[in-house]
Amino acid sequence: MRILIANDDGYLAPGLAALVRACRGLGHIDVIAPEQNASGTSNALTLNRPLQIFEARGEPVQGFLVVNGTPSDCVHLALTGALAQRPDLVLSGINNGANMGDDTLYSGTVAAAMEGYLFGIPAIAFSQAEKGWKHLDAAAAAARAVIDQVLADPPGDRQPWLLNVNIPNRDDAASLPRRVTRLGRRHASEPVIRQTNPRGETIYWIGPAGDAREAGAGTDFHAVAEGCVSITPLQVDLTEHASLGAWSARLAGAARP
Numbered sequence: 001m002r003i004l005i006a007n008d009d010g011y012l013a014p015g016l017a018a019l020v021r022a023c024r025g026l027g028h029i030d031v032i033a034p035e036q037n038a039s040g041t042s043n044a045l046t047l048n049r050p051l052q053i054f055e056a057r058g059e060p061v062q063g064f065l066v067v068n069g070t071p072s073d074c075v076h077l078a079l080t081g082a083l084a085q086r087p088d089l090v091l092s093g094i095n096n097g098a099n100m101g102d103d104t105l106y107s108g109t110v111a112a113a114m115e116g117y118l119f120g121i122p123a124i125a126f127s128q129a130e131k132g133w134k135h136l137d138a139a140a141a142a143a144r145a146v147i148d149q150v151l152a153d154p155p156g157d158r159q160p161w162l163l164n165v166n167i168p169n170r171d172d173a174a175s176l177p178r179r180v181t182r183l184g185r186r187h188a189s190e191p192v193i194r195q196t197n198p199r200g201e202t203i204y205w206i207g208p209a210g211d212a213r214e215a216g217a218g219t220d221f222h223a224v225a226e227g228c229v230s231i232t233p234l235q236v237d238l239t240e241h242a243s244l245g246a247w248s249a250r251l252a253g254a255a256r257p
């Protein structure tokens with residue numbers, strides 16, 4: 001068994017080391033992670049400059065491969081030449097904060113796992129529901145329990161799969177019930193934060209993510225609010241299949257003069 005572990009919070013993030021520790025004994029582990037925090041970079045690949053890889057020294061990051069790029073860069077490089085052998089499983093996280101609902105579109109944590117999935121490898125993204133790393137070891141134990149259970153009874157059709165796991169920040173995280181969920185929805189982001197820099201110029205900070213808008217039973221938000229570990233199977237196809245017919249009637253065929 002070969003496992004590739006990445007994240008988006010950067011190679012020094014406690015969540016990465018915790019996930020690596022939790023996976024000990026599962027097989028050969030390779031770790032590749034961004035040099036700097038790359039949260040919110042989604043599936044971005046760096047195409048306008050070369051990338052470099054160096055090997056981190058000193059515990060707890062000894063041997064981690066570090067890339068001056070994005071989470072997707074990391075996994076992409078690993079799977080296209082940086083690793084001697086292809087992994088059987090790609091893991092990402094543990095992220096500092098939730099990746100639920102719309103977060104999954106912006107998340108570098110989900111993107112790193114998705115990069116593995118796009119290369120045909122099963123993948124799991126892990127996030128703690130709240131920022132601050134509280135009860136991180138319990139979250140890592142919860143992650144390991146999910147990994148063990150999936151490996152013990154993997155989907156049998158040899159298709160890759162992608163799971164998005166959100167773990168409540170609780171000391172009993174590893175023994176919490178699990179729920180398989182769908183993504184909820186957030187309200188639009190909070191307003192931009194406008195400030196003046198030391199040179200008198202106006203600068204802007206992207207506002208925080210909005211609160212949950214669709215958080216009913218069955219969603220990831222609902223499960224985590226009820227103290228459960230949320231597991232959402234993800235797909236990549238963004239096609240709105242239900243409206244294909246209606247748009248086809250409106251727009252398909254020859255252009256009208």
Ligand code: MN
Nearest residue numbers: 008009039095
């Ligand atoms: Mn992050």
